[in-house]
Amino acid sequence: EDELEEESEESEVRPESLSPEELEMLKEAVYERKKLVQGLRGKPWPMKEKLVTLRESQEFVEKYEGALGKGKGRKIYAYKVMMSKKWMKFQRDFENFKTACIPWEMKIKEIESHFGSSVASYFIFLRWMYGINMILFCLTFGLVMVPEALMGRPYGTIPRKTVPRAEAASAMDFAVLWDFGGYAQYSVLFYGYYNNQRAIGWLKFRMPLSYFLVGVGTVAYSYMVVIRTMARNANESGVGDDNSFNFSWKMFTSWDYLIGNPETADNKFASITTSFKEAILEEQESCKDDNIHLTRFLRVLANFLVLCCLAGSGYLIYFVVRRSQKFALEGLETHTWWERNEVNMVMSLLGMFCPMLFDVISALENYHPRVALQWQLGRIFALFLGNLYTFIIALMDEINLKREEEKIIKFNITMWEASLYNATGSENSTALPVTFHPADVPRGPCWETMVGQEFVRLIISDTMTTYITLLIGDFLRAVLVRFLNYCWCWDLEAGFPSYSEFDVSGNVLGLIFNQGMIWMGAFYAPCLPALNVLRLHVSMYLQCWAVMCCNVPQERVFKASGSNNFYMAMLLVILFLSTLPAIYTIVTIPPSFDCGPFSGKKRMFDVIQETLESDFPAWFSKVFSYASNPGLVLPFILLMVLAIYYLQSTSKSYKEANVDLKKKLQTQNEENKRKNKLAALKAQTDLEEARAATQTAEQKNNNASLQHQHGETSSFRVKIKQRISFSPPAPRTLHPDTHRSLGYLPGGGFPQQREPRMHRVPSLQRH
Amino acid sequence: MGNKQTIFTDEQLDAYQDCTFFTRKEILRLHGRYHELAPHLVPMDYTNEPDCKVPLALIVNMPELKENPFRNRIVESFSEDGMGNLSFNEFVDMFSVLSEMAPRELKAIYAFKIYDFNVDNYLCKEDLEKTLNRLTKEELTPEEVQLVCEKAIEEADLDGDSKLSFADFENMITRAPDFLR
Numbered sequence: 001e002d003e004l005e006e007e008s009e010e011s012e013v014r015p016e017s018l019s020p021e022e023l024e025m026l027k028e029a030v031y032e033r034k035k036l037v038q039g040l041r042g043k044p045w046p047m048k049e050k051l052v053t054l055r056e057s058q059e060f061v062e063k064y065e066g067a068l069g070k071g072k073g074r075k076i077y078a079y080k081v082m083m084s085k086k087w088m089k090f091q092r093d094f095e096n097f098k099t100a101c102i103p104w105e106m107k108i109k110e111i112e113s114h115f116g117s118s119v120a121s122y123f124i125f126l127r128w129m130y131g132i133n134m135i136l137f138c139l140t141f142g143l144v145m146v147p148e149a150l151m152g153r154p155y156g157t158i159p160r161k162t163v164p165r166a167e168a169a170s171a172m173d174f175a176v177l178w179d180f181g182g183y184a185q186y187s188v189l190f191y192g193y194y195n196n197q198r199a200i201g202w203l204k205f206r207m208p209l210s211y212f213l214v215g216v217g218t219v220a221y222s223y224m225v226v227i228r229t230m231a232r233n234a235n236e237s238g239v240g241d242d243n244s245f246n247f248s249w250k251m252f253t254s255w256d257y258l259i260g261n262p263e264t265a266d267n268k269f270a271s272i273t274t275s276f277k278e279a280i281l282e283e284q285e286s287c288k289d290d291n292i293h294l295t296r297f298l299r300v301l302a303n304f305l306v307l308c309c310l311a312g313s314g315y316l317i318y319f320v321v322r323r324s325q326k327f328a329l330e331g332l333e334t335h336t337w338w339e340r341n342e343v344n345m346v347m348s349l350l351g352m353f354c355p356m357l358f359d360v361i362s363a364l365e366n367y368h369p370r371v372a373l374q375w376q377l378g379r380i381f382a383l384f385l386g387n388l389y390t391f392i393i394a395l396m397d398e399i400n401l402k403r404e405e406e407k408i409i410k411f412n413i414t415m416w417e418a419s420l421y422n423a424t425g426s427e428n429s430t431a432l433p434v435t436f437h438p439a440d441v442p443r444g445p446c447w448e449t450m451v452g453q454e455f456v457r458l459i460i461s462d463t464m465t466t467y468i469t470l471l472i473g474d475f476l477r478a479v480l481v482r483f484l485n486y487c488w489c490w491d492l493e494a495g496f497p498s499y500s501e502f503d504v505s506g507n508v509l510g511l512i513f514n515q516g517m518i519w520m521g522a523f524y525a526p527c528l529p530a531l532n533v534l535r536l537h538v539s540m541y542l543q544c545w546a547v548m549c550c551n552v553p554q555e556r557v558f559k560a561s562g563s564n565n566f567y568m569a570m571l572l573v574i575l576f577l578s579t580l581p582a583i584y585t586i587v588t589i590p591p592s593f594d595c596g597p598f599s600g601k602k603r604m605f606d607v608i609q610e611t612l613e614s615d616f617p618a619w620f621s622k623v624f625s626y627a628s629n630p631g632l633v634l635p636f637i638l639l640m641v642l643a644i645y646y647l648q649s650t651s652k653s654y655k656e657a658n659v660d661l662k663k664k665l666q667t668q669n670e671e672n673k674r675k676n677k678l679a680a681l682k683a684q685t686d687l688e689e690a691r692a693a694t695q696t697a698e699q700k701n702n703n704a705s706l707q708h709q710h711g712e713t714s715s716f717r718v719k720i721k722q723r724i725s726f727s728p729p730a731p732r733t734l735h736p737d738t739h740r741s742l743g744y745l746p747g748g749g750f751p752q753q754r755e756p757r758m759h760r761v762p763s764l765q766r767h
Numbered sequence: 768m769g770n771k772q773t774i775f776t777d778e779q780l781d782a783y784q785d786c787t788f789f790t791r792k793e794i795l796r797l798h799g800r801y802h803e804l805a806p807h808l809v810p811m812d813y814t815n816e817p818d819c820k821v822p823l824a825l826i827v828n829m830p831e832l833k834e835n836p837f838r839n840r841i842v843e844s845f846s847e848d849g850m851g852n853l854s855f856n857e858f859v860d861m862f863s864v865l866s867e868m869a870p871r872e873l874k875a876i877y878a879f880k881i882y883d884f885n886v887d888n889y890l891c892k893e894d895l896e897k898t899l900n901r902l903t904k905e906e907l908t909p910e911e912v913q914l915v916c917e918k919a920i921e922e923a924d925l926d927g928d929s930k931l932s933f934a935d936f937e938n939m940i941t942r943a944p945d946f947l948r
Contacts, residue, residue, distance in 0.1 A: 042873050055782070255835070277907070
């Protein structure tokens with residue numbers, strides 16, 4: 001590159017006059033410059049230097065790129081250059097556009113500055129969930145709901161799409177609609193509405209296939225997104241809990257640079273101070289046992305109490321669900337509102353009060369706050385999980401009931417049809433087909449729609465409970481504290497009840513479980529993702545407002561970073577656990593005979609078989625049948641298991657190598673320290689000896705031959721340089737302790753030039 | 768897109784986009800903030816690259832920096848004269864490094880500069896003591912401060928010169944899970 005620049009100064013560069021190697025070098029130089037420009041952002045140079053370098057490089061590239069283009073194949077080269085420039089411009093515009101599109105960015109930044117990064121991490125999580133749900137919504141809406149609504153048979157044409165005569169009177173009532181009965185039930189919102197016609201409309205859209213694939217696709221997409229995010233987080237965070245840099249990290253990374261609010265800053269200072277004091281205390285005293293038996297007993301007691309709570313809540317839910325079945329059999333109108341909505345209310349209330357109970361119980365345990373938080377999260381997780389599964393088990397009972405009912409209804413229908421034919425039996429078999437209004441046909445019980453409805457009701461009541469808790473627990477409390485404070489005996493703001501803090505972990509868990517319910521129910525109620533999108537949208541605005549208006553920054557400001565992957569892991573577990581029931585029902589239970597896109601099939605996944613046979617060319621199904629042959633599938637599974645085992649063992653060996661390297665680094669570090677200590681000590685003793693010797697030597701001979709000593713001095717100077725080579729000149733801060741050793745520094749101007757010279761003398765004297 | 772702004776030429780904006788992590792809109796917004804700090808000093812028209820600097824005292828009053836205990840050091844380490852008076856270039860540079868799009872390595876370099884109070888390219892004990900006192904608003908006793916600084920140096924110092932060079936600092940900070948904030 002340099003010689004080319006020289007050349008350009010001397011004469012104009014003609015690419016034809018350059019030899020191939022020089023051409024190559026020129027190309028490489030241009031390429032290097034381009035890379036430099038791309039990486040300019042990440043360079044730690046001052047801005048002016050960056051701008052100058054940028055301009056220079058761009059000029060260089062333009063000059064020589066144009067010149068290069070004059071050689072052979074220049075048209076193609078010039079075209080390539082132009083396209084790459086256009087592409088870069090397009091990329092930049094697209095990046096600009098993308099950043100402008102991120103919703104709620106300013107809101108979240110404001111919250112971040114007031115409350116720190118842990119509260120903001122909840123809102124970022126909420127936004128991420130919103131994105132996922134949006135995609136799920138687009139899938140279900142675009143590929144399932146819209147085709148059926150546009151191209152399927154309209155409302156009222158076939159029995160499954162019509163409100164039965166018996167219910168028609170109340171089908172428009174708000175109470176019924178709110179319960180998702182009536183017209184809401186017989187619409188694209190639920191499974192039961194869909195017709196099992198194989199291809200609908202002029203597009204020949206394969207409705208049942210699409211329904212099935214969308215169901216599978218939502219789960220697959222969710223898995224992919226969650227695992228990808230987990231992998232990305234794992235990359236960034238690196239080694240998890242490394243205790244080797246405790247104090248350094250506390251010092252350099254504990255301040256949250258995003259804080260812009262004085263109150264939060266004060267809290268942050270206080271919490272940093274406390275954390276330092278704690279660490280110092282831990283460092284100073286050895287671990288005190290402090291009556292370990294009592295602590296252990298208390299912890300066992302606390303866990304026992306928690307287990308009792310969990311068992312109690314599980315039984316309560318089961319009891320309530322069975323009771324609601326009884327009520328349903330007796331007819332819903334005879335019961336009060338509470339009895340009708342018992343299940344959902346009980347589940348929501350349990351979700352609200354049990355965590356508080358766990359909090360109180362955990363006071364017995366006396367753990368470190370971070371450990372206590374993890375236990376708390378684990379227990380709430382177990383609570384929600386237990387509740388959800390009890391709910392599902394109760395649902396399964398109902399499903400079985402409905403299937404029993406189905407058999408009876410099937411029998412009834414044949415009788416009814418026979419009676420209809422008999423009534424018009426005077427006409428012969430060539431008569432017109434019997435016309436009857438679809439609303440009059442006796443209907444089979446549709447357990448899929450019932451499941452969908454249950455989930456939708458659960459989500460709605462959960463949402464309502466959350467919002468009402470928010471309004472009462474946070475807003476009303478804040479209003480009371482603010483206005484009653486003027487006329488109350490004690491300071492409401494400082495003591496009880498004071499303003500509430502934003503419960504990050506509770507809210508995140510709520511969000512995760514909500515999502516689990518969506519995943520569970522989305523197959524039976526395609527409207528669930530749409531409902532969730534709406535719910536998250538409203539939640540975002542409501543909670544942003546509530547946080548800024550009613551909450552105060554937390555006293556113990558915990559970092560969000562470590563918990564990020566924890567929340568993702570929980571999400572993954574929930575995803576797995578919530579798709580299990582859906583998959584079980586799809587695979588084992590036969591679909592209802594007269595509702596839904598799979599009616600009439602023996603199993604829901606038969607639709608795949610049907611598609612393969614009828615829609616694909618013959619050879620495809622042959623290939624597929626070969627591929628699904630157990631003889632092929634089993635070895636494939638074996639191969640995958642072996643691959644997993646192999647990857648696991650390599651990753652283990654990498655981890656071990658990592659630990660080894662760390663140990664080596666540590667020992668090297670200690671070695672260095674030891675060596676330097678020795679060197680410093682030696683230098684100190686040398687200095688003292690030399691000082692002592694100076695006085696004696698000065699008295700003896702003042703006219704020692706300088707040439708002799710000069711040579712020794714210079715060689716000695718070199719030796720000293722080597723010994724303390726890594727300490728560069730420190731002109732200002734000479735620490736009082738190390739002053740003597742630093743006196744040897746060459747940059748220090750050699751204030752005591754005699755010492756090196758005199759050092760030799762004692763040794764000579766000794767010999 | 769589509770609105771004609773006359774603060775910067777297009778080449779200037781493109782150059783800024785290449786040298787920082789900001790988009791066009793963000794750079795214009797930054798200029799607005801910079802102008803707000805000192806409306807009489809900062810011209811609205813930057814096309815001829817005027818040379819004006821906003822003094823330290825005005826910059827550290829920005830709401831984003833006001834509560835930060837290291838605000839003075841942050842501004843000083845980005846200023847050319849070391850006194851904390853920033854031209855617009857340096858202003859943009861500072862926020863680019865502090866933004867969430869800057870990579871860890873770049874942040875580590877500047878973090879080192881920020882915590883190096885006496886600007887000697889080493890984090891010696893006084894630097895650490897000053898950092899700690901700023902962090903805890905001097906709530907710790909002197910013995911506690913001493914203990915913490917000694918422990919920190921002991922943990923991170925690899926070459927054993929009882930102060931932290933950039934290599935030590937970088938080695939320690941890249942493993943920290945909380946660093947990016």
